[in-house]
Amino acid sequence: DVKVTQSSRYLVKRTGEKVFLECVQDMDHENMFWYRQDPGLGLRLIYFSYDVKMKEKGDIPEGYSVSREKKERFSLILESASTNQTSMYLCASSITTGFYEQYFGPGTRLTVT
Amino acid sequence: QQQVKQSPQSLIVQKGGIPIINCAYENTAFDYFPWYQQFPGKGPALLIAIRPDVSEKKEGRFTISFNKSAKQFSLHIMDSQPGDSATYFCAASRSGYALNFGKGTSLLVTP
Numbered sequence: 001d002v003k004v005t006q007s008s009r010y011l012v013k014r015t016g017e018k019v020f021l022e023c024v025q026d027m028d029h030e031n032m033f034w035y036r037q038d039p040g041l042g043l044r045l046i047y048f049s050y051d052v053k054m055k056e057k058g059d060i061p062e063g064y065s066v067s068r069e070k071k072e073r074f075s076l077i078l079e080s081a082s083t084n085q086t087s088m089y090l091c092a093s094s095i096t097t098g099f100y101e102q103y104f105g106p107g108t109r110l111t112v113t
Numbered sequence: 114q115q116q117v118k119q120s121p122q123s124l125i126v127q128k129g130g131i132p133i134i135n136c137a138y139e140n141t142a143f144d145y146f147p148w149y150q151q152f153p154g155k156g157p158a159l160l161i162a163i164r165p166d167v168s169e170k171k172e173g174r175f176t177i178s179f180n181k182s183a184k185q186f187s188l189h190i191m192d193s194q195p196g197d198s199a200t201y202f203c204a205a206s207r208s209g210y211a212l213n214f215g216k217g218t219s220l221l222v223t224p
Contacts, residue, residue, distance in 0.1 A: 004156070033211065040122070042202060042216035043157070058211065090156055101147075102212065104156030 003027075004105035006091050012111045019078040021108050023091030032074035033092040033102065034058075034066060043090065049074055050096070081112045116140060117205050119215025126193055127223050134188045134218045136203035141184070143205040147212070148177065148188050151200045160201070161188075193222045 007022035025032065033048040035058075045058030047066040055066050063085060067075045074093075078085055088109050092102040118137045126132045136146075147162035163170045163177045163186065170177045174191040190197055198221050204212040 035214075040216060042119070043214040045211055045213075048211050056211075092156070096209075101159045101162075104158065106154070106156050 006105040021076040025093040029093040037088040116213040
């Protein structure tokens, strides 16, 4: 089975801190994604990557950056965390974009105080 | 701008009922329409998906109906069970691009 793991289930950070969220997939997938999930807003795409060192902005990239140095690992970085970035963050991977299933990790609940 | 509009936001049905969740889209270039199911504390998981060359697809108790001319698609859950209680997301994309998700429907199936 495809497995997507995220480094933390729960994280509490202070305003202004630099935050790293890590995601690892074990199926040699080309594409990886970061979403945030908020009640009533669904899943919103922050960034995605279709290859190592490649990245594309999603719908809400402001305040975030990403890094993909290895195929299996995709990191989301909050350069200076703010309270409006308190959310559930979901990582996903897929063989490629288009008609292929996205596999999601369990999510990281980030609270910024 | 929400590219996929999903309704209702929440739904309560009795066991054995047939909940229906509806989605609408505007971009006629979309050619892949999946539904994801999410249980509390878990990430979403693919439930069923359809391409626009068919009008209906069934997998077990789950059916997608697709109306290309109306740019709408819906999920029907036959003989719903309490274990189907979850949040359901519709999505749409065009080949080679990322998925656009609806806002989700929270379904509760009562015993």
